[in-house]
Amino acid sequence: MSKIRNAPSLAAAALAAVALLFLSQPPAHAVSPSPLRTSQNPASLCPQPQLPALLAKAAEYCRKLESAAFDFVCREEISESINPSLDAKPKTLPPLPGGSSYLGPTLIIGWTKKIKRTFVYDYQCVRAGRTMREMRTQLEENGKKKVVPNAELQTSIVVFGTTLMGPVGLFGERFQPDYDFAMAGEEKIGKTRVFVIDARPKPGGTPTRNLYGKAWIDPVTGDILKIEWSESRVGRFDVFEKRGQLYNRKPRLVISSEFSAEKNGIRFPSRLSVEEAYLKESGKAFIRSKTEVVYKDFKFFTVVYEIRD
DSSP: OEEEEOOOOOOOOSOTTOOOOSOOOOOTTSOOOOOOOOOSSHHHHSOTTHHHHHHHHHHHHHHHHHHOEEEEEEEEEEEEEEOOGGGOOOEEEOOOTTOSOOOOOEEEOOOOOOEEEEEEEEEEEEEETTEEEEEEEEEEETTEEEEETTOOOSOTTOOOHHHHHHHHHHHOTTTGGGEEEEEEEEEEETTEEEEEEEEEEOTTSOOOOSOOEEEEEOTTTOOEEEEEEOSTTSTTHHHHHHHHHHHTSEEEEEEEEEOOEEETTEEEOOEEEEEEEEEOTTOOEEEEEEEEEEEEEEEEEEEEEEEEO
16 A cells, blocks of 8 residues: 655746745744743653554654655755854963073963854755755855855754754654653644653663654644754764863753644754853853754745555
């Protein structure tokens, strides 16, 4: 048995600059996620017997996502702030010529200003089979027009490829045995009542490369509406580990993605936020960078999926 849904190609209307990533702010009819309430006693609102049914629905959604083929464009807006003060290296001056004595090196700290940058792209994403292809045209940089066809992404901290397919690594049927799941609360995203599920690798189990963390799931559809990712499973985490070694601090990433854009039963990321921090032994955090990405003005040409029994 197979089940196929096709999305008719949308007419290429007069939206000339429509376009960018597959994580966008919701269309006019959708509501951006904004948690309203968390249960003080999750068990009272989220009894554990509901968990197996919820995981089964999430697995079914992941089957659709894994088999999906799509072609769309959207607008990608990125804002980034960086505090590079820990990157400033002290410099040592030699003793002054003719000096009677040398009392040791003079340290000069290279104070650096905080950096703020913004970028706007037209983003196209095409997925056929297991292959995903993406193209960008840069439209703006720091509020000024700057058109660059086939542009490279200016910030390396945005890892959206993992984000779109990320729910599969948590709730796909073949991955669920790697985790311990627990109800962590009940909230609302817009008008939708959702359950918060905590997913952790099984103690002593085989290490997995999959992401883990918390997910906000619609109990009716099994759709994953929001995920907070674990830091160490994010791509390129070794970059932050090396930076932490230089600072003599422990790296911590706080990563959140929202999935408000929906077409033919498939959820596309609408917002991605990343906070890069480094902790002292006392726990005090130095926030080196914050990145916010919004994906909006989606234009879907094709969204198709096939589920085989």
